[in-house]
Amino acid sequence: MDTIAGTKSSLTWAVHISVVLLVALWLFPTVGLLVSSFRTADQISGSGWWKALVPTEQSLTLRTAAPSEQVQEGALFVIEGNLYAQEGVAPAPISAWGTNARDVAAYRPGDTAEMRGGERITVMENGDYRLESQVEMAGRRGERVFVTATTPPEFTLDNYRYLLFSNSAEGMGKAFFNTLTVTIPATIIPIVVAAFAAYALAWMDFPGRALLIAFVVGLLVVPLQLALIPLLKLHLNIGIGKGYLGVWLAHTGFGLPLAVYLLRNYMVGLPRDIIENARVDGATEFQIFTKIILPLSFPALASFAIFQFLWTWNDLLVAKVFLIDATGQTTVMTNQIVELLGTRGGNWEILATTAFVSIAVPLAVFFAMQRYLVRGLLAGSVK
Structure with a gap:
């Protein structure tokens, strides 16, 4: 019998083996980029990254x-x-x-x-x-x-010095900080706005609340490509133009539906007794929100922060539309990588270093906050 206590079924082992294979499948390219980013051009052209430690x-x-x-x-x-x-x-x-x-x-x-x-x-x-x-x-x-x-095996930091500290047009240092300038506010702003909206939709009674919830759910299926040109015209008409403010507002608008949906589902699942006791003790709605709801909702906030950070960091389309700069002063990393593919297509060491630099920060953010990801995404699914 496969279900005898103290034994594991064959299906359990199959699941474990499948997970290990999937992890290895995703890990190998990342390790390859990391190793190649420290190799010279001659070594990359002469052998694969898996031979980096042997002559x-x-x-x-x-x-x-x-x-x-x-x-x-x-x-x-x-x-x-x-x-x-x-x-x-x-x-x-x-x-x-x-x-x-x-x-x-x-x-x-x-x-x-x-x-x-x-x-x-x-x-x-x-x-x-x-x-x-x-x-x-x-x-x-x-x-x-x-x-x-x-x-013999040879590793160098010259690729990183060139990309991050070079003053040439191909240097990624300026693009790296430009991407941080876009990503950090574009992650914080929708979280702040969505947290207030989610609390109101979860715990405050007002006319039309059900319709607003349905409207937010409906916005989840609207492709952002449909709103790019109208939103750009709106920015130009009100004087925002193409700059950091415009791209922050664009990412905020595109990220709000999912943020409100996730946070509202999580907040609805919080114990009602805590909130009612706070109201009996004379706490205002703002005090309840800041001192009770926000600390308890940290897993949901962190899970959305991961998604929003990854989307804005890897974004090219919104940056192309709302952050066009011919001088390169506001060029983000994704756009700079596209330029490198055209001008440095044969320099694999530069491209490998560029690719790893572009994924290093999202990987750090994900691993730092991944323990909250599942808890935030499963919020409201089980009662």
Whole structure:
């Protein structure tokens, strides 16, 4: 029997395994972004993030010095130097090299190869080379050499320094603080307004209360896209324009229906005796609200704060409509990421760092307040 006391059914184990698999499925991309954000561009292109802690082999295309640096030694014209120093690449032991892209591992360190123009080149393990020719070499650029190098694990903070503290247009520091400027007020304002409205709908008797509750529930299904243009015209007509105030009010309006609905459901479930006793003791409605209802409603307030913070932090559409700034002074992170995808599409280290910076704050907020999430969402579902 599966229901014998002290034993677990097979269904319980299946649920546990499914939860673990789902958590791993969502966790792997996040871990990948975190690891990639600390890696260099060469390591990202050479191996996956799961190999970040082991030495990896990668193929590099390096060049010798230009023919203008050749010197004559007797009957030979010679160019000597180091391939890594010439290209400004971090040195790594060379395990194989070649002069043709079709066979990049044709030679071993110390071997000498003959090139198409008759030149002879010798490459050593540390990247030192000697290129010699019997006739004077011509051209504007050096010869290409394809090397296979074993690179040790390397992690750097340069990606974060570039994004957060760079003064260039691609720096994310300004966009990060702009996003905080939008998100924090856009989270606090609807909570304050919705808390007052939810208390009135839950514990105050007045004509039309049922209709207001039905109206709030109906607003939950209205797509915000329908209100963008009319709301923008209203802002322009009353002089708000496109700025922080406009985007705060827009997020407040779009978030209020859910906030009122969640908070009202939670407040209705609070013990009636506490509120009636407070009224008998002479407490005003405002005192009841601030000293009894708000402290008891913290789980619902926290659950909505999580949702509102995540929505406003990850928002692009509302910011595009109500916060357009050609100078970049009010650009939020989501818009900046879109710009980076167009200008830095090949720089995976920058994109990985940008993505992790954009999700780091929401993750911190979620894990700090997640214990209140379920309690707030299930409010009013069980009597």
